[in-house]
Amino acid sequence: MLVRCYRGKLSVWAALCVLVLCWFYIFPVYRLPSDKEIVDEVLRQGQVWQKNQTGIDLYRKLLTECCDPQRMFAVTKENSPMGKVLWYDGEFFHSHTVNNETYALFVQDNPLQLPLKKCAVVGNGGVLRHSGCGRDIDQADFIMRCNLPPLSKEYVKDVGTRTHLVTANPSIIEKRFQNLLWSRKAFVDSMKVYGSSYIYMPAFSMKPGTDPSLRAYYALADSSSNLTMLFANPEFLRTVGKFWKARGVHGRRLSTGLFLVSLALGLCEEVTAYGFWPFSVGLDEQPVSHHYYDNILPYTWFHAMPEEFVQLWHLHKSGTLRMRVGRCPPQDGGS
């Protein structure tokens, strides 16, 4: 009986599955608020913001428990001795064993002077354009930027000039500097904008990213540049990814901005985030470009930017960090 009618059983199961899928489509368990709702929410909140010391302390404690950013955020000689296996956080079962050659490239110990007082994490969102936040940003003690943004004259008013830590994605080196296989002058010259800051590269996250990152180190060292290269610790990146996944960020990978915000929450006493706005419409209903310097959209479904924004907005509402999404208030005086 069972053997004879298996075809009939199969169709029944198939129909049931389709029904369940339809059910979930109509009544989703989890739904991201639409852009419009988020804009409304942000507008309702307005410029009101109250610092919440308990929230700050709580998050610092949570992050220290899960990820230990003070010790683990970079690959150092302390936390990655010779022979340590670094498991790539963006790959399945791929690792790099620290050997003589790579060990020499690591910094001795965490180079940041802790604790940091006022941190600014500058995203590259299009909202920064014409925001006039440059002076605001420059007043912070520690300024973090993402993915080697341009700091040319036309943007200074909006994004500031000082930098203490800037991340660089290996894919940028691959695209903009031909993997540093040919001329390296363009790369070294473009790095002069960042003064004597730290360059934070996820060298051990993706397989194709390792060689360009190491090459960036060699290029900077060859030209005796005063930038310091820090390689992101894959373990730190993985634990931070887990931390946010548990809080409802379902991207394949966190964006660099969120990594930096988590780092800042763990290290700084006061965090302000600028330029985090992943939507195509601004607060004033005007279209906003994706980055403040261009409008090249990223690969879809790689980062879950809106979800990340919602999380950050929760933190903003609870007073743990401050988000700047509109214009910065014009400051009095010339300071």
Add this chain to the structure above:
Amino acid sequence: VRAPLHFSHAPLLWMLRRRMGYSDPSSGKDLLGNRSLCFIFICAFGLVTLLQQILYGKNYIKSAQQFSRLKGDETGNWTGPVNFSDDGSLKPARNGKKRYLDTYDGAYDYNSTACKELRQEIMDVKVLTMVKTSELFERWRNLQVCKWEQNKVETSNFKMSLSRCCNAPSFLFTTKRNTPAGTKLRYEVDTSGILPITTEIFKMFPDDMPYAKSQYKKCAVIGNGGIIKNSKCGKEIDSADFVFRCNIPPINEKYSADVGTKTDLVTINPSIITERFQKLEKWRRPFYEVLQNYENSSVVLPAFYNTRNTDVSFRVKYMLDDFDSQRGVFFFHPQYLLNVQRFWAVQGVRAKRLSSGLMLVTAALEMCEEVHLYGFWAFPMNPSGIFITHHYYDNVKPRPGFHAMPHEIFNFLHMHTRGIINVHTGQCR
């Protein structure tokens, strides 16, 4: 004569054979059939070759020993059983001929009858394999007593034929003039490989050839042979107008007394960069520091030799630009190299690839009036029979069968006797 089957495989093969219905019909009968005869021939050939090798090798070593004993006076502290005659200038030689054993060269004039005789002796050796190496060495040593003089007629003839075939003053390097953008450049070895000259590559070329015809009076080409060690030729080399070197040899204080420091052109083999500097994909400053040892010298790379060399060679140019170096970087024109190879093949130097030394000598012959060679010697012992290292700085042997060094050197010796180039193998003073 079938190879015995391995135990574990035998039943399997047998089963296979059963299933396929195949069995070798001649398996039992083939006693002196085609295959077995062929096998015997191969064996015999191999055996004969081996025997030859052994016999020849033994002979070679024996002759060399004998040879060094006879020439005891040049080994310095080792006198051996040879009794010096009272003045030491004339001694009966082995085979009754006269031997000229002056302790300094230049005693005999170039055109004296004795020298003509000596030169004829070398010219009589038509091919390298005609005489024992020791015999050739002796003749070469005897020739050292004669002064070298340039033979104007021979030299101009030789230069004429060179300029007809190769034309270094306009085709030695790729320049903007001889390789316009858009040219499809054919590689020297990978003849199927074609490199279109894009504007990016075109920008790296010099505007025109930096060297004109017969621009320099006296040129020196420095080979890296171990023969140059303890030669004290540094001063003489530095006094030349133009100095060529091969494969970025070390010229630090340890060697400068022997090899000099002046360098105007140095070749780099991309394989050196690949091995010692990781193709310049990692650190670049160490390589730059190495190049800094050669003051004002230009760098020449065989970029279009094969496809693997191209990237590495271009990287050298990019690197020097990054470091704001004014050093010239040139790439050999593949067509020039092919022409030179063809030219020398006619002269009897047949090899997979000519050594970069020979390339430089060829270029120098067209660029200079007088060409002096130092450190070119491709035999395991120097003319007086003392074993020497392969290079003056190390003793790493090259891949066998790639270069035909002894043939090249033999060719140089001939050219020396014809008065075209001057090969220095002894000590300078």
